[in-house]
Amino acid sequence: MLLSNWIVGIDLGGTNLKAGIVDTDGGVLHRLSTKTDSDSDTQTISNQILELIAETIRGAQIKESDILGIGLGSPGLVDKAGETILFSPNLPRWRNIPIKHIVSERFSKPCVLENDANAAAWGEKWVGAGKKVKSLVMLTLGTGVGGGIVIDNKLWRGANNVAAEIGHMVIQIDGPLCNCGNRGCVEVFASATGMVRRFKELLDNGALSSLKGSGEITARMINDAAIQGDKVSLDVIEETGRYLGITLTNIMHVLNPEMIVLAGGMAGAGELLMGPIRRVTTQRAFEASYQDTKIVFSELGNDAGIIGAAGCLLKELEISA
């Protein structure tokens, strides 16, 4: 076993902090996950991340000195230099955390900080669904909607490292209010949060569902009820799929990528979601675009973030393409 072939990949999420020990071929040796303490101060959050890294290394029975470095994927905006988590609409307490410096100092190893959806997009390009394409756009459909863009075999981060914020593309100027402060963003229609909001609206308006009286509704509950044939749940997933269809059409119009990869918890809805997406894109995108653009679900699933973050570190070290 080549002990120096390991990277720690970290996927910082609104619900869970996930970590993995990843090899230079994108394989995952060991995984660890812990609940995100989203209400804490910056110091506590940083310590939680440091502890998670150390514990993951211990759990994999390797030494800290045996790792090549640490790749971090974080939700929200990362500064231009790739050092500080600036702001995340869904984690309001996470502001200006200079996490790259904190991590690389503690472990005396190189560290890269990347937007989480960028990292996941790079993971899919590196060893996942997008291995064979040169351009792809990734959408992570969870609490929020994240995006990652690969163009010409490279991540496109934008001039100030804030590109691919596809979740905040406006598709309905007078639509519902988004956490970012604007109205009608993709995220209010097509995130898990948006789907739950819409479901509750329908129930409040008297729609009959098997989930009525089930307490706190989650996207997973809607998904499970839809599979059992619950009409309201089916309708809400169908509607979410249509909004995603509009979103993907916009992506195809603007970027015309070879592939669009859908990931995140909502991808679990599978064909229930993909059906309306394909119908709307076929109807609305230009023929030259929809005929060839592959719309697929993530291959790496829950591992996309940690594998991608590790891949970003390798890319930075110029160890792999």
Add this chain to the structure above:
Amino acid sequence: MLLSNWIVGIDLGGTNLKAGIVDTDGGVLHRLSTKTDSDSDTQTISNQILELIAETIRGAQIKESDILGIGLGSPGLVDKAGETILFSPNLPRWRNIPIKHIVSERFSKPCVLENDANAAAWGEKWVGAGKKVKSLVMLTLGTGVGGGIVIDNKLWRGANNVAAEIGHMVIQIDGPLCNCGNRGCVEVFASATGMVRRFKELLDNGALSSLKGSGEITARMINDAAIQGDKVSLDVIEETGRYLGITLTNIMHVLNPEMIVLAGGMAGAGELLMGPIRRVTTQRAFEASYQDTKIVFSELGNDAGIIGAAGCLLKELEISA
């Protein structure tokens, strides 16, 4: 005079076909323009283009054998190989014209075919407003709304050569019908055509304007009336600017370019249009993006298309970056 330093740049538009003899530094030696015969068949359109090229060369008093090649910018979609004009929503008779082959055969010179807004974007990057930036997005605001994207010093055409169709990005799902068949595209709100439609709506609803009874209204008339203080004209330009502000915010969210360049007839409205654009982007885009993204008008103006098309030919021949 180095006779072999000339390129013919052609800008095929819905209203005019423009041509220029361009040198390898982007200077224009000679210009020619003719009305577009948009109702003719493919054969007639092709002949009109060939005649325009020949006449421009004659007018510049150079010989056909002295040109390096011909660059063509065309509205609408160009096929993946860059040989055929597939389809233009605003020129319904232009379908499947294999213009690259026709032109290069007639003149026995290399020819490149590029989407017109891509060509204009490349012109601004080559010798215009974007000389010093690595990434820019160009919007051409005319009969339609075209787009061009430069990323990492290269035109991004997409996997099938249909990227940068920003005019057909949906910003209001249930908005007015667009020529492309969808609803609520940028083009229905922010093109000259869209602005005139909105102006007429307001007049029909009883708004009082100095243009009432002026016959066929054009964007230029609205612009001129606004400068004279006509309230309805000012309101319509302001509203168009706000829609463009949403559009630019979406571009900043998705691509975060260093610069956004506005061109086309409507750019003539100057600050009347730029004011609301800046207000909306400052309000809606992420701070990291709007603080640094330069929003400017085209430097090459009406020449952007011909200079850019010539630049695309040079790029193809690898004579210039």
